[in-house]
Amino acid sequence: MVAIMxxxxxxxxxxxxxxxxxDTDIIDDFVDQYSRPLFGVILNYTKxxxxxxxxxxxxxxxxxxxxxxxxxxxxxxxxxxxxxxxNGIMWLRKHRAKQDRTTQLEDLLPxxxxxxxxxxxxxxxxxxxxxxxLNSELAGELYEAVxxxxxxxxxxxxxxxxxxxxxxxxxxLLGLKEPTTxxxxxxxxxxxxxxxxxxxxGR
Amino acid sequence: MKDFFKCQECVDLxxxxxxxxxxxxxKRRLDEHLAxxxxxxxxxxxxxxxxxxxxxxxxxxxxxxxxxxxxxxxFLKVELVALSSERQK
Ligand SMILES: [Zn+2]
Numbered sequence: 001m002v003a004i005m006x007x008x009x010x011x012x013x014x015x016x017x018x019x020x021x022x023d024t025d026i027i028d029d030f031v032d033q034y035s036r037p038l039f040g041v042i043l044n045y046t047k048x049x050x051x052x053x054x055x056x057x058x059x060x061x062x063x064x065x066x067x068x069x070x071x072x073x074x075x076x077x078x079x080x081x082x083x084x085x086x087n088g089i090m091w092l093r094k095h096r097a098k099q100d101r102t103t104q105l106e107d108l109l110p111x112x113x114x115x116x117x118x119x120x121x122x123x124x125x126x127x128x129x130x131x132x133x134l135n136s137e138l139a140g141e142l143y144e145a146v147x148x149x150x151x152x153x154x155x156x157x158x159x160x161x162x163x164x165x166x167x168x169x170x171x172x173l174l175g176l177k178e179p180t181t182x183x184x185x186x187x188x189x190x191x192x193x194x195x196x197x198x199x200x201x202g203r
Numbered sequence: 204m205k206d207f208f209k210c211q212e213c214v215d216l217x218x219x220x221x222x223x224x225x226x227x228x229x230k231r232r233l234d235e236h237l238a239x240x241x242x243x244x245x246x247x248x249x250x251x252x253x254x255x256x257x258x259x260x261x262x263x264x265x266x267x268x269x270x271x272x273x274x275x276x277x278f279l280k281v282e283l284v285a286l287s288s289e290r291q292k
Contacts, residue, residue, distance in 0.1 A: 022287050031276050035267040053271050057278045116209025122242040125249050161257040186218040193253040
């Protein structure tokens, strides 16, 4: 299924010099090399493939335009990743209205009886985190769970639990108060846990 | 005056609990509840596990359709022409 297109692997120095010189051959190889990881990052902000394509184009162009500001002693991938994240967030701010609101978060939060006890039994899972790599079904399930969150919950969760940003940083990026950011992350985590629980209990 | 936490309160406080930001007294009461509640213990463990797994999505890569890559390349070629003529000014 995976088409192995053996492309020339560029090293960081080649990339930086090639982008600075606007070398079209290097830029083509650079696109081959970085489209996949960048696209993965971008799809956390929009699920629509044509929007993601637009953000990818814009991200690559920004990387080329900003390459002069890149500090060469640091690693280029986190720098490119940040540009993609910022572009994703900017896109969301512009297109908020377009976002879907199909998932009801409440349907997948834990349920409690009137006296505050769990409505249904809570089971443990036997899972090794490596399974996400080994077992593409689990990785797919998890990816779907995150993707199905409404964006106002998905984006804070992605920034915290996938990108590892601090609450403060997330709040200022998204224009939210810190307690709001925390609440959304918490509820998003509950939702993802519940989806995984259904998966583990059903398999 | 309520002395005991219910499962629901534990679940509500879980993110704060795991990052260690609860007040001492609240944390003590939550620990007390956890010590005697099997469902909550399972919940805490699976909640943490779920977070670990989510973190693994960091390296998730998706396939970029060939035609998307080609379109991106042609888009960049056009932009580069504009960019280099700008720079020559
Ligand atoms: Zn309990």
